[in-house]
Amino acid sequence: MSELLIRNACVIDPLNGINGEIMDISIRDGRIVEEVSGNAQVIDAAGCLTLPGGVDSHTHVCGTKVNFGRYMSPEDMRAGRTARNGCMHVTSGYSVPTTFGNSYRYSNMGYTTLLEGAMAPLEARHTHEEFTATPHQDMMANTLFDGNWAIMEAVRDKDVRRTAAVVAWYLKAARGFAIKLTNPGGTEAWGWGEDVSGIHDTVPNFEVTPAEIIGTMIRANEVLRLPHSVHLHCNNLGVPGNYQTTLDTIGLVPDLNKTRQSLYLTHVQFHSYGGTTWRDIDSKSEEICKAVNNTPQVTIDMGQIMFGRTTTMTADGPMEFKLYMLHRNKWSNHDVELETGSGIIPVYYFRKSMVNCVMWAIGLELALLTKNPWQCLLSTDNPNGAPFVKYPEIIALLMSKKLRDQECALLEPRTEHHVPLFAIDRELDWNEIAIMTRSAQAKALGIRDIGKGHLAPGAEADVAIYPLKTSEIDPSTQYQQVIAGFSRTKFTIKRGRVVSRNGEVIVDGANSTIWVKPKVPEEYNLSNDPDFVRKFQEYYTVRMSNYPVQDVYLPRGVCIETEADL
Numbered sequence: 001m002s003e004l005l006i007r008n009a010c011v012i013d014p015l016n017g018i019n020g021e022i023m024d025i026s027i028r029d030g031r032i033v034e035e036v037s038g039n040a041q042v043i044d045a046a047g048c049l050t051l052p053g054g055v056d057s058h059t060h061v062c063g064t065k066v067n068f069g070r071y072m073s074p075e076d077m078r079a080g081r082t083a084r085n086g087c088m089h090v091t092s093g094y095s096v097p098t099t100f101g102n103s104y105r106y107s108n109m110g111y112t113t114l115l116e117g118a119m120a121p122l123e124a125r126h127t128h129e130e131f132t133a134t135p136h137q138d139m140m141a142n143t144l145f146d147g148n149w150a151i152m153e154a155v156r157d158k159d160v161r162r163t164a165a166v167v168a169w170y171l172k173a174a175r176g177f178a179i180k181l182t183n184p185g186g187t188e189a190w191g192w193g194e195d196v197s198g199i200h201d202t203v204p205n206f207e208v209t210p211a212e213i214i215g216t217m218i219r220a221n222e223v224l225r226l227p228h229s230v231h232l233h234c235n236n237l238g239v240p241g242n243y244q245t246t247l248d249t250i251g252l253v254p255d256l257n258k259t260r261q262s263l264y265l266t267h268v269q270f271h272s273y274g275g276t277t278w279r280d281i282d283s284k285s286e287e288i289c290k291a292v293n294n295t296p297q298v299t300i301d302m303g304q305i306m307f308g309r310t311t312t313m314t315a316d317g318p319m320e321f322k323l324y325m326l327h328r329n330k331w332s333n334h335d336v337e338l339e340t341g342s343g344i345i346p347v348y349y350f351r352k353s354m355v356n357c358v359m360w361a362i363g364l365e366l367a368l369l370t371k372n373p374w375q376c377l378l379s380t381d382n383p384n385g386a387p388f389v390k391y392p393e394i395i396a397l398l399m400s401k402k403l404r405d406q407e408c409a410l411l412e413p414r415t416e417h418h419v420p421l422f423a424i425d426r427e428l429d430w431n432e433i434a435i436m437t438r439s440a441q442a443k444a445l446g447i448r449d450i451g452k453g454h455l456a457p458g459a460e461a462d463v464a465i466y467p468l469k470t471s472e473i474d475p476s477t478q479y480q481q482v483i484a485g486f487s488r489t490k491f492t493i494k495r496g497r498v499v500s501r502n503g504e505v506i507v508d509g510a511n512s513t514i515w516v517k518p519k520v521p522e523e524y525n526l527s528n529d530p531d532f533v534r535k536f537q538e539y540y541t542v543r544m545s546n547y548p549v550q551d552v553y554l555p556r557g558v559c560i561e562t563e564a565d566l
């Protein structure tokens with residue numbers, strides 16, 4: 001039995017309605033408990049800000065495209081090198097660090113749970129191998145279904161049950177966590193050199209539209225009773241005027257779940273552009289936020305960009321091609337047979353570029369104009385908008401109008417006429433930041449019930465103690481302290497063990513991988529379905545029996561079983 005007592009913690013735990021109470025936290029064998037014995041190890045939090053471990057609900061840290069991002073930028077790998085130190089592995093890389101680099105940096109910032117934003121089922125083994133090498137965070141995989149042939153056939157037949165059966169088969173085979181749609185229909189069209197430009201375009205060869213794919217998948221998701229909702233990267237990413245597609249998509253969403261959203265829209269900054277060209281691009285964050293404010297069944301994440309160097313990577317192959325035509329630098333393009341694709345481009349976001357300045361402003365505007373912080377989560381779509389190590393700066397920008405004004409003064413001068421940011425006075429408080437960085441993520445992902453994102457007895461003992469005294473700091477003016485405080489915890493506690501202290505990792509972690517297995521009636525088990533089996537053997541280059549990920553790839557797998565309503 002191991003026991004830990006955290007004394008004098010200034011706790012903000014929004015899921016339990018606790019906002020800045022000084023209290024003790026008792027931990028036994030990795031879980032929060034009511035009390036511990038006198039033999040417990042004691043940590044003095046000294047009145048510092050204490051939050052549930054951070055949860056990143058959309059980040060790219062593991063898998064084939066992340067690894068290819070590493071290959072593509074050897075210069076990136078020279079940055080951020082650290083030597084082996086005690087239990088710490090060597091790390092390197094800035095925008096796409098090694099798995100250990102990702103894990104340690106997240107750990108130093110108090111993050112203990114991550115959702116990998118996109119995993120192609122066919123390439124799941126690689127993702128799971130890298131999950132096991134991300135030792136300080138529990139991991140989950142968004143599983144790509146955007147160009148899945150069996151899904152599109154079921155959608156074409158308007159068959160929600162069969163769609164659900166296909167999802168169940170693939171989630172189990174890939175050991176995935178949730179349904180991810182990236183430019184639905186567009187990634188398949190890209191296999192033929194085409195794309196879709198709106199939610200009512202037809203996908204070549206399948207006679208379905210993105211709207212039909214999204215609508216059917218939302219219903220299939222609820223039939224399977226998955227913890228998370230459909231996780232959507234909308235069509236038309238990064239195109240001037242694309243906000244209309246985003247509004248059309250929000251308009252589609254039925255309200256089907258009482259405990260969380262029915263649709264999660266990711267990196268919405270990239271989907272909130274007005275104008276018709278890069279010259280007249282402007283922010284449509286006000287229109288988008290108005291729709292979000294009026295649609296409680298929708299949750300979004302920001303997809304903030306920050307100025308500087310990074311690497312973009314997405315399953316949205318046609319989008320990356322368009323980006324390549326602008327940058328004319330390195331480009332990788334990849335097709336995953338029968339499922340999806342991907343593209344990767346290293347980029348630099350410039351303050352001198354009005355387009356980049358408008359993008360920077362939109363991300364912040366989304367967070368400041370969404371009234372309910374449970375509906376807009378903090379993200380950079382790491383590393384697409386910026387590496388996640390920029391989160392503390394983003395937090396400071398959201399908490400300080402003064403800091404925003406300073407930064408706005410450095411933007412390309414025309415920006416002011418294209419964005420509403422300059423006139424927004426709202427400053428977020430500590431509680432809202434806690435919501436946007438852990439509590440709302442746990443709620444949106446549906447992992448509150450397995451003890452994530454909160455600190456009540458029974459919860460997993462994932463705790464972040466920051467060197468910040470909220471009663472003594474005015475974030476509006478002392479933003480430098482806010483940035484420093486959120487960059488390095490005093491203590492990061494993962495499942496009851498102190499894994500990082502004062503910005504230094506001190507023990508090897510043992511994370512787990514959370515995956516979902518929907519239980520379907522035997523007649524919906526596609527392993528026995530002649531049509532599914534025949535097409536699988538005919539079209540895939542891999543045999544059906546070799547396709548599923550073996551248990552050995554998940555040495556510490558945590559399976560959430562759901563009972564499908566089929």
Ligand SMILES: [Zn+2]
Nearest residue numbers: 058060117381
């Ligand atoms: Zn992403």
